[in-house]
Amino acid sequence: MKSITIEGQLRTEMGKKATRQLRSQELVPGVIYGGAKEITFVASAKALRPIVYTPEFMQAEIQVDGSTYQCILKDLQFDRVSDELLHIDFLELVEDKKVVATLPLHLTGTSVGVKAGGKLVTKMKSLKVKAFPKDLKESITVDVTNLELNGNIRVQDVVAGNMEILNSPRIPIASVVMTRQLKQEEATAPKAGAAAPKAAAPKK
Incomplete structure (x- = not known):
């Protein structure tokens, strides 16, 4: 630190x-x-x-x-x-007394949702923790590599070692949302299983 x-x-x-x-x-x-x-x-x-x-x-x-x-x-x-x-x-x-501190979050990796055309949205920049001084770190690292499109990483998903996270566990930290372009592409793409248009009958 x-x-x-x-x-x-x-x-x-x-x-x-x-x-x-x-x-x-x-x-x-x-x-x-x-x-x-x-x-x-x-x-x-x-x-x-x-x-x-x-x-x-x-x-x-x-x-x-x-x-x-x-x-x-x-x-x-x-x-x-x-x-x-x-x-x-x-x-x-x-040394033997726990303290409450606010540590910054550091997101690493490129999520599969972003590779699929989504956009990563950071919803929290720090977490409040309780720990002994020896266990405090400069930041808390969160890997977003496996974060899928329309998915969330929540406080409860964070691994913080010997530090107790005090924030509510269900609060989202980061999510991948659809971009406008991706929404348009999905709207115009033919739906799976849709019947192909019938060819016009030949005139007699």
């Missing part, structure tokens, strides 16, 4: 005035929770950018006041007007 290092500083002053001052220095307040104690810290907006603005799932090694915390991103708060990052929450990874 990919990992980035973030250097932070313990946050000593609270309140709106202190928060405004931090943001004027392009610092973002954050919290690390889930471990032995809650850590309140600040880090530069630039240092946080790689984990905030990416679809990838990664681990953050946060260094604060001489201590290092292995974490995953849990929550973000943005300004509604400026879209500026206002606050960030991290969940500390504890």
Whole structure:
């Protein structure tokens, strides 16, 4: 799993005035929770950018006041007007404690339905899982090779190793649908078993 290092500083002053001052220095307040104690810290907006603005799932090694915390991103708060990052929450990874995380889905293969002229439609881009930190992965791979025309791959079809998938099992992840061209071809094609047109009787 990919990992980035973030250097932070313990946050000593609270309140709106202190928060405004931090943001004027392009610092973002954050919290690390889930471990032995809650850590309140600040880090530069630039240092946080790689984990905030990416679809990838990664681990953050946060260094604060001489201590290092292995974490995953849990929550973000943005300004509604400026879209500026206002606050960030991290969940500390504890070896013997399961965590809930959202992992991106990665579809592989070319489905038989697509080869038959259909179109692959992705309906979910991520899954929510519960697992021990050692079992977390960058993504969940789903092979769509055997997905047929008008078929679906559902959450219940996904093999996720030691991770428990929390999404409803019947939700479709991907499907292959007919294209307009294929529908037209099927509509104009002669139906199997249809009688051939009779030849006109010769005139006497």
